[in-house]
Every structure is written in structure tokens, then in C-alpha cells.
Amino acid sequence: MFSDLRDLYQEVILDHYKRPRNFGLLKSANREAEGHNPLCGDQVTIYLQVEDGIVKDIRFQGAGCAISTASASLMTDALKGKSLQEVEALFERFHRLVTDSSAEAGPELGKLAILAGVREYPVRVKCATLAWHTLQAALRGSGTVTTE
């Protein structure tokens, strides 16, 4: 009954929605940005502590749907300890994964690959990418970002 919906709402996603990792303010942050999806009211703030081009720590706060919350949670898990170059490469890979139905999930995506189911739900792609666009805004110092 839930078979196709389970491709989207996988256990890992529901788990990260109910128990988001790295959730809350990061006091040592030296980069931050706020993202909004005005369509559904999702709101997320990404905090980063970047030192010598490495993401030393990353946290997020906000309120959103299962997809956007789980995506932010998984993203923060995946990016801790990564270089900014690696972060940029992951963003590209992830974006392709959730928008391009022919994209393969390579091993470097790790757990992020479970969000691939989103591409069958075009109106939900923005939920999955909100945290990532907000991350980019934080790294570029542009402050706020909206997806609609």
C-alpha cells in the first residue's frame, strides 16, 4: 500500500525528521544563513564553523517538513570535517541526484543517497535542496535565501 511512498518516506528519513542530528544553535559559528521556502513555510538556519577551509562544525535550526528536516540533518552529518572543495562537489552531486532521474548515487554520497526518491516528487525537490542552498548562501556570505 505504501510501496512507492516508502521510496520517499524511508525509515532513515523519518528517523532524521523525528530526531534531527546537529540540531540547534552553534555558538562557535563564523558563517550562517537563513533559508525560506515561502510556498510551504519551511524555514532553516545553517550555522558553520569553518577553519582553514575545513568544516569544523555545522548545525541547523528551523521548522519544516520531513523531507527538508531530514535533508538538513543528513547534510550536517555528511559535511562535518569536509573541505570546502569537497562540500562544493557534494552539493553538485546531491543536486543532480534529486533532480536528474538518470543520475547514479555514487559511494561518496553515503547516506545522502536515500533522498534520491524525491525526484519522483518534483514539487518536493525544493524541500530536499533548501538546506543545501542555505549552506551555499552561508559560505558565500549572502545571508538569506529563498526557494519557491
Next chain:
Amino acid sequence: MTFTAQAHRTLTPAAVEGLRADFPILRQTVYGQPLVYLDNAATTQKPQAVLDAIAALYTGYYSNIHRGVHHLSQLSTEAHEQARTKVQQFINARSDREIVFVRGCTEGINLVAQTFGRERVGPGDEIVISAMEHHSNIVPWQMLCQEKGAVLKVAPIDDRGEIMLEAFEQLLGERTKLVAVVHLSNALGTINPVARLIELAHARGIPVLVDGAQAVSHMAVDVQALDCDFYVFSGHKLYAPTGIGVLYGKAELLEAMSPWQGGGDMIRSVSFEKTIYSDLPYKFEAGTPDIAGAIALGVAVDYVQHIGLEAIAGYEQELLDYATEALTAIDGVKLIGTARDKASVLSFVLAGVHPHDIGTILDRKGIAVRAGHHCAQPVMQRFKVPATARASFAFYNTRAEVDALVAAIQQVQEMFG
């Protein structure tokens, strides 16, 4: 539960099944499930009669109107103006001169803001709205206030989603130039006591605009009985196409107002020195109008009047009561909007599940609901929710569809555990 309708004025399930057959779009399946269309507050589906009327125009007698001497132009003009008369009778306006065709409710409100508003509102003046307005009855007034240095005052609503009458009355003052208020809230389902609000405003000489976008398809509207000064609604929420709407205004007010847009059809004579404007309502209808839209709206009006607005209201009230009872019986469901006088709209939140996820899961069950802020962000802020899920009903919805909604919500809960 209250059943306000008289039993003999309502629709039987068999009658509703017959009416459903008039709507071709309802016959389809979505993801292998029968379509359950519960997004009627966003827009309504179109009966075959309306679709046929559009085809009949374009295949039989289409032409531009109001200026042709030829046969087709006369037929089109006649049909267009008949539609105006149908709308006049539908809302019981005194004269068809008081019926201005616009693009939709939003355009109607903007027209009033940009003509009547600009002429009457000055620095320090006030416009009063309510806390349950749709963005379309907020933003045009904010723009006007910003331009004129005027102040927008907002009458509060209580936890049920009802307007607080005393607070509303206290906002009405010497500087109040207009009250603009919704008849039936799209986000909460509240039916506002507009007759009472108008009475209170008129006692102080303040004109009132009523946003009837949601109301006209769910209840009989009589603009003379209400004594409202302006009433606006859209065709597409009344089983007619998008692109056509109605601004009703009292003739004496419309006559005193300047035209809004200039162009053809709104003039009597033009020279480079001086232009003389047309009479009502053409003064406000510059350019070639939505001829097909107006004619189709006239047919949609015929269609709902044939069923009867009282019968529709009675049936929808029973359906809403049934759905309200079924939804509130689900653990974790909280209704947003519990006014004592409600119609057609069930806005709700579900503990532990974001409305957007509810919307996606219901969609895969063939059930179309709305998830979001419903273009009423201040209402969401008032009830401290980021968004709600909203099921909104029309006369073609059934108890079986409500049952499908309830079952699907229970499945959402199962999935989210």
C-alpha cells in the same frame, strides 16, 4: 453538531451522484485511485454545461462585442450582456449597471483601492480589515496606505477564528474611510457576520467592501439585503473559468469614481483635447474583455441556481459536520478554525507530521488537498502554525470521499509512527 439546513432543502446522495456526472474531470483516477477533489477553496471544477458554452461560443457565434454591426458581433454582445444580467440577479443587485466584469476577485479589490481608495483616503486616514483576510484583501490596502500615508487597522480574531466584534467596533473612528472584510474565510472556513459589520460601519458613515471569493459558491448572497457598498468575487471558484470575476458596487459610488484603466470600450468620445468616458459599467471595462469567460460565468450561475444555493448550503453543511466529527475523532488532529458559523473548509494540523507531507501522501491516494499558508500568512501566525492542511468541499463531494480522507490521514499517522 448543528444542522442549520432544513432537511427538505438539501440534496440527496442520489442527486449528488447525478450532479457529479456533470463534471467530466471527476471521473478520472490519480495514481490508480479514484480522484477525490478536496481543493475547492483554491478553485472549483467545471460542469459540462460551462465547457459546452465556451465551445458553442467559439464554434458558433464568437466575435468582438459592443462595436460591431454584423450578425456575430450582435450575438456575442447579447450573450455577454445577458451574462451580466444573470450575475445581477444572482447577487440581487439593483441594476446590471452595478456589475463590472474584472479578471477576478483580486483585480476587483485593486480596482476599488486604486480608484475609490485613492480618491477618498488621505494622510492619517484609516482602513479597517480583519485578521483573517486573504493576501488579496491585505496587500492592495497596504499599497494604498503606503502611498497616502494612511494607516491599516486590523480587527482581531479569537481562538475559534471568529472576528471580535467589540474590538472591530472600537477600530471604527472618524478617520476610517473604508472597511474591507472577507465574507467566508478561505483559511478557516469562518462565515463572518458581514451584515452586522456593515451595520456597525454604516452607523458611522463608513463604506464596506466584502470579499466574497469563497462565499458565492456556498451560500445565497443578496447585496441589497447586506447593504454592502462593494462585493467582489471570482468566476473560477463558482464553477466558471479563470480570468473572469465580478465587482459589484452601488451605482452612486461607481458613478463618482474615476475610471481605472484607460482604453477602448470605456470611452464615449476621444479627441486629443478631451475624452468623455462611457457610462456604467463600461467606464471600468477598458479593452476587449474576457467574452467567453463572462458568458461561461453566466452559465455557471444558471447551473448553481438550478440546483439552488439553499440546497447546496444545506448539503455542504451536513458534509462539513460529518467531516468535522470524523476528523476530530482522530487522535492528533487539531482543527484550525472552529467558528460556530462555518462553511466548506476544514483546516487542520496533525501532531508530528508537517502539512506538506500530509499533502504528498494524500496525493498518492488520489486525494487532492491544499497544504500551506493558503495566502493567509497572518492567519498562520495568529494560530502559531507554519502551515495547515486544508480539505475544502463542494456540493459534488460525498461522505465516501470524507471517509477516504479520514482513512488516508490514519495511514499518514501509521507511516510516521
